[in-house]
Amino acid sequence: xxxxxxxxxxxxxxxxxxxxxxxxxxxxxxxxxxxxxxxxxxxxxxxxxxxxxxxxxxxxxxxxxxxxxxxxxxxxxxxxxxxxxxxxxxxxxxxxxxxxxxxxxxxxxxxxxxxxxxxxxxxxxxxxxxxxx
Amino acid sequence: xxxxxxxxxxxxxxxxxxxxxxxxxxxxxxxxxxxxxxxxxxxxxxxxxxxxxxxxxxxxxxxxxxxxxxxxxxxxxxxxxxxxxxxxxxxxxxxxxxxxxxxxxxxxxxxxxxxxxxxxxxxxxxxxxxxxxxxxxxxxxxxxxxxxxxxxxxxxxxxxxxxxxxxxxxxxxxxxxxxxxxxxxxxxxxxxxxxxxxxxxxxxxxxxxxxxxxxxxxxxxxxxxxxxxxxxxxxxxxxxxxxxxxxxxxxxxxxxxxxxxxxxxxxxxxxxxxxxxxxxxxxxxxxxxxxxxxxxxxxxxxxxxxxxxxxxxxxxxxxxxxxxxxxxxxxxxxxxxxxxxxxxxx
Amino acid sequence: xxxxxxxxxxxxxxxxxxxxxxxxxxxxxxxxxxxxxxxxxxxxxxxxxxxxxxxxxxxxxxxxxxxxxxxxxxxxxxxxxxxxxxxxxxxxxxxxxxxxxxxxxxxxxxxxxxxxxxxxxxxxxxxxxxxxxxxxxxxxxxxxxxxxxxxxxxxxxxxxxxxxxxxxxxxxxxxxxxxxxxxxxxxxxxxxxxxxxxxxxxxxxxxxxxxxxxxxxxxxxxxxxxxxxxxxxxxxxxxxxxxxxxxxxxxxxxxxxxxxxxxxxxxxxxxxxxxxxxxxxxxxxxxxxxxxxxxxxxxxxxxxxxxxxxxxxxxxxxxxxxxxxxxxxxxxxxxxxxxxxxxxxxxxxxxxxxxxxxxxxxxxxxxxxxxxxxxxxxxxxxxxxx
Numbered sequence: 001x002x003x004x005x006x007x008x009x010x011x012x013x014x015x016x017x018x019x020x021x022x023x024x025x026x027x028x029x030x031x032x033x034x035x036x037x038x039x040x041x042x043x044x045x046x047x048x049x050x051x052x053x054x055x056x057x058x059x060x061x062x063x064x065x066x067x068x069x070x071x072x073x074x075x076x077x078x079x080x081x082x083x084x085x086x087x088x089x090x091x092x093x094x095x096x097x098x099x100x101x102x103x104x105x106x107x108x109x110x111x112x113x114x115x116x117x118x119x120x121x122x123x124x125x126x127x128x129x130x131x132x133x
Numbered sequence: 134x135x136x137x138x139x140x141x142x143x144x145x146x147x148x149x150x151x152x153x154x155x156x157x158x159x160x161x162x163x164x165x166x167x168x169x170x171x172x173x174x175x176x177x178x179x180x181x182x183x184x185x186x187x188x189x190x191x192x193x194x195x196x197x198x199x200x201x202x203x204x205x206x207x208x209x210x211x212x213x214x215x216x217x218x219x220x221x222x223x224x225x226x227x228x229x230x231x232x233x234x235x236x237x238x239x240x241x242x243x244x245x246x247x248x249x250x251x252x253x254x255x256x257x258x259x260x261x262x263x264x265x266x267x268x269x270x271x272x273x274x275x276x277x278x279x280x281x282x283x284x285x286x287x288x289x290x291x292x293x294x295x296x297x298x299x300x301x302x303x304x305x306x307x308x309x310x311x312x313x314x315x316x317x318x319x320x321x322x323x324x325x326x327x328x329x330x331x332x333x334x335x336x337x338x339x340x341x342x343x344x345x346x347x348x349x350x351x352x353x354x355x356x357x358x359x360x361x362x363x364x365x366x367x368x369x370x371x372x373x374x375x376x377x378x379x380x381x382x383x384x385x386x387x388x389x390x391x392x393x394x395x396x397x398x399x400x401x402x403x404x405x406x407x408x409x410x411x412x413x414x415x416x417x418x419x420x421x422x423x424x425x426x427x428x429x430x431x432x433x434x435x436x437x438x439x440x441x442x443x444x445x446x447x448x449x450x451x452x453x454x455x456x457x458x459x460x461x462x463x464x465x466x467x468x469x470x471x472x473x474x475x476x477x478x479x
Numbered sequence: 480x481x482x483x484x485x486x487x488x489x490x491x492x493x494x495x496x497x498x499x500x501x502x503x504x505x506x507x508x509x510x511x512x513x514x515x516x517x518x519x520x521x522x523x524x525x526x527x528x529x530x531x532x533x534x535x536x537x538x539x540x541x542x543x544x545x546x547x548x549x550x551x552x553x554x555x556x557x558x559x560x561x562x563x564x565x566x567x568x569x570x571x572x573x574x575x576x577x578x579x580x581x582x583x584x585x586x587x588x589x590x591x592x593x594x595x596x597x598x599x600x601x602x603x604x605x606x607x608x609x610x611x612x613x614x615x616x617x618x619x620x621x622x623x624x625x626x627x628x629x630x631x632x633x634x635x636x637x638x639x640x641x642x643x644x645x646x647x648x649x650x651x652x653x654x655x656x657x658x659x660x661x662x663x664x665x666x667x668x669x670x671x672x673x674x675x676x677x678x679x680x681x682x683x684x685x686x687x688x689x690x691x692x693x694x695x696x697x698x699x700x701x702x703x704x705x706x707x708x709x710x711x712x713x714x715x716x717x718x719x720x721x722x723x724x725x726x727x728x729x730x731x732x733x734x735x736x737x738x739x740x741x742x743x744x745x746x747x748x749x750x751x752x753x754x755x756x757x758x759x760x761x762x763x764x765x766x767x768x769x770x771x772x773x774x775x776x777x778x779x780x781x782x783x784x785x786x787x788x789x790x791x792x793x794x795x796x797x798x799x800x801x802x803x804x805x806x807x808x809x810x811x812x813x814x815x816x817x818x819x820x821x822x823x824x825x826x827x828x829x830x831x832x833x834x835x836x837x838x839x840x841x842x843x844x845x846x847x848x849x850x851x852x853x854x855x856x857x858x859x860x861x862x863x864x865x
Contacts, residue, residue: 016229061627062680068604080728088728092619095146111188111229112180
């Protein structure tokens with residue numbers, strides 16, 4: 001959200017480095033980080049976990065009509081990525097058009113500009129993925 | 134002293150051919166290609182900048198060095214295209230590679246030699262035991278004014294060098310020396326979108342004088358000759374300048390070939406020598422010597438003498454520069470203009 | 480608990496109301512509903528209004544008080560209810576609970592959204608707030624994008640085609656052409672849908688519901704007194720709501736809206752009714768894929784067969800069940816907070832036999848299905864004639 005500095009800043013460990021959580025009780029992985037295990041609730045033992053950044057395309061689309069802040073990036077491939085630990089996240093897939101990528105393809109996390117505000121505003125960075133060859 | 138314990142090089146996927154740019158301005162592409170020796174140049178994606186490219190290169194360097202990023206005590210990013218005028222690129226990179234928070238970090242700017250300046254700073258910090266490891270990165274998304282000669286060369290890329298103690302090094306830095314004067318051959322004032330330059334003034338009084346003087350001084354200091362080195366890496370604003378310099382210094386052309394990546398990717402500014410050196414390290418064998426002389430307009434040159442060690446095998450831990458050079462996709466001038474945010478309204 | 484009935488309905492036409500604001504729309508729909516119920520207004524003891532984002536769309540919060548004021552209902556308590564695109568059905572559900580519990584007798588329900596006071600890009604961003612701001616929208620997801628991710632997975636797992644998706648839009652425009660309250664009262668062809676501008680692959684412009692201004696209203700009363708107000712009161716048989724993860728990527732399956740399946744099963748269980756007992760349903764087709772998933776989630780068709788059934792005409796007049804006689808969100812329009820209430824208005828007209836030009840024959844039981852976001856909230860209601 002534009003103009004909200006802390007909103008992005010507090011998510012830097014997750015957005016820059018894929019730091020999520022792991023429930024030691026049921027072996028579930030959470031990205032983004034959750035403090036309450038969805039399966040074990042209060043019995044869950046949640047510890048920090050840094051994801052490897054490797055995963056697969058679970059579903060994908062190509063966005064042609066962008067929301068405010070991403071107009072300059074269209075068209076871009078957006079996917080639900082299944083990380084190798086099991087958690088899923090939504091992210092852009094870089095340097096690729098839809099004809100070159102499909103469900104099941106391997107991907108790896110990259111660090112890119114996610115949104116740029118107007119020339120006087122902040123630049124937000126974070127994870128995207130690239131297709132593995 | 135100190136040495137390179139890991140290195141990483143990155144070039145974005147997109148390329149634009151010299152022909153494509155020449156077509157837009159009605160220029161003779163063949164004349165430009167033979168004049169500059171640049172066939173195509175790299176173009177960053179719209180969501181890449183000097184910070185994101187620096188992160189890719191830094192992560193590759195870490196993979197090779199196999200060290201905990203938290204042990205990095207100093208991190209410098211040299212660039213003439215920092216994403217912010219005020220707010221460091223180095224902190225973004227340090228966060229992304231998880232070197233935070235116990236380190237010192239800063240941005241450097243010295244036209245095309247800010248990357249090698251960072252290496253020298255890290256050498257001092259490691260050599261004096263102020264830090265265990267230092268990371269020096271040269272990263273640029275250089276902009277050339279449309280239709281200017283620089284538009285054919287201004288490119289993007291990043292090279293990262295992790296500096297540590299001799300014994301861990303894959304290449305020991307035997308010595309370094311610099312040559313610096315106030316020579317205004319190229320500049321960009323605040324708020325200006327594109328740099329200005331002195332045309333032919335960038336040649337003799339700037340590039341040739343500085344690169345040659347630093348090189349000669351280091352050879353003299355080490356009491357070495359051209360024959361003592363297997364590879365030479367010079368700053369490469371185009372292919373013609375380093376080739377001419379090699380000829381003048383009596384260096385066989387084959388000794389500069391591996392360090393000359395400008396024909397394939399253009400001039401990556403602060404990353405130019407770091408990328409040329411990476412391409413040499415990708416091939417060099419234990420015991421071989423590498424000689425470097427960078428150049429930054431304004432003006433100065435940093436010369437280095439390197440000796441490759443057995444740890445060079447660690448380069449197999451990560452992608453070589455050729456992986457990124459070969460993995461390419463050509464774009465039209467229109468797409469290039471979009472990616473470089475030259476379109477009004479973006 | 481008391482049984483609850485709808486004793487009056489009313490709405491504005493859905494569309495681009497350049498000359499009408501938020502308060503104008505909601506009062507127009509409210510007055511129509513009061514008139515339909517034959518009430519003066521003095522009988523009303525409470526109200527609930529569903530509206531998703533007036534704070535962002537027109538800079539106006541405190542919608543409950545605004546509406547009480549402009550309806551001339553002060554000091555009657557009116558409460559705003561929000562559940563993204565399911566806000567309307569949630570308002571109805573609050574009203575049902577208020578009447579059923581005995582706390583209130585005559586309750587007015589409103590649904591309203593004024594969306595055209597901002598440009599498309601801004602509205603898209605605001606609607607995006609129905610998803611996960613930090614982990615979907617920030618990263619480049621849009622609402623069409625999220626439903627496109629579901630569509631791609633549905634196509635991957637079940638062989639659903641772009642023609643099957645398009646057939647839902649064609650059918651809904653055919654229905655909407657007969658609805659005088661619909662935004663688009665015009666039939667379209669399969670080619671129109673397939674050749675329209677790509678929004679988020681595979682969803683094209685005509686797979687998407689439009690940006691709409693509009694309002695709808697209902698009046699509720701306890702069943703025991705309903706007939707003293709209305710000749711044709713409609714009984715609310717069940718109200719069920721379920722939630723799921725806010726972000727789409729956290730769900731085990733992307734080929735259905737699990738919350739809708741759970742809510743509908745609960746409603747069926749409570750009433751002893753099943754999908755076969757339902758002749759007419761208004762479902763949440765914010766995108767064509769949403770209708771395909773809805774008719775599967777609600778049990779009208781087996782999982783994976785919704786697309787084929789739609790293409791074969793089994794969801795229009797003469798088919799197994801008539802889906803979206805109003806034209807659905809696609810053709811009738813989607814003023815977000817109003818949609819859930821409009822669905823109840825349409826089903827009321829169908830059950831009363833007043834849906835001129837689009838009346839389904841022999842309607843006994845109707846269903847509405849209203850979804851918030853990409854499926855994090857789902858609300859199902861069942862209706863029948865008293």
